[in-house]
Amino acid sequence: xxxxxxxxxxxxxxxxxxxxxxxxxxxxxxxxxxxxxxxxxxxxxxxxxxxxxxxxxxxxxxxxxxxxxxxxxxxxxxxxxxxxxxxxxxxxxxxxxxxxxxxxxxxxxxxxxxxxxxxxxxxxxxxxxxxxxxxxxxxxxxxxxxxxxxxxxxxxxxxx
Numbered sequence: 001x002x003x004x005x006x007x008x009x010x011x012x013x014x015x016x017x018x019x020x021x022x023x024x025x026x027x028x029x030x031x032x033x034x035x036x037x038x039x040x041x042x043x044x045x046x047x048x049x050x051x052x053x054x055x056x057x058x059x060x061x062x063x064x065x066x067x068x069x070x071x072x073x074x075x076x077x078x079x080x081x082x083x084x085x086x087x088x089x090x091x092x093x094x095x096x097x098x099x100x101x102x103x104x105x106x107x108x109x110x111x112x113x114x115x116x117x118x119x120x121x122x123x124x125x126x127x128x129x130x131x132x133x134x135x136x137x138x139x140x141x142x143x144x145x146x147x148x149x150x151x152x153x154x155x156x157x158x159x160x
Contacts, residue, residue, distance in 0.1 A: 029083070029127045029137060032064045033146055033157035041152045042113045043097055049152045058155060065127075065137075075133045082130030090114035093124055093138050094149040114140070117147065117154045 038055040040047065063072035070078040086092060090110035091099030098110035111122060121141025128136050135148045137157075144159040 030065050030067060032062055032160040034062050034160050035059050035155050036158050037156040038153045039117060041149055041154050042116055043101055044152045051151045054151060055153050070129060070131060078129060078131035084128040086126045088124060090124060092126060095136060118156055
């Protein structure tokens, strides 16, 4: 085998190994997650915008993220999710809601809003599901805690 072919083969193996490692790392969100709490989202103007019965009914429920499906209560079940992971600052959380709040009022600091709902750290990953219900799951510094927003409430999930 020529030196060129050996070098090309080695480069191909290194590339393939890094791609398979990236796939495994991207699946950090898969597993069972229990909804442990719910708080009013910072963007609401009054509690009249909340659905307290829905909030109570979801707390204690489990959502399972699998590679080929999402299982859970209500409208969460989804077959064939198309997961996509985005990484960024607090302004991207909840479909850009915190960034939007700051654009409307500079006093709304996205990092402080993230901390207000329970996030730690300054770097966040958001898992888009590609499902009809359009709920994104966000993770901060604590890898076993995930959050999502639904109907003006922010829900906390803990890995089971």
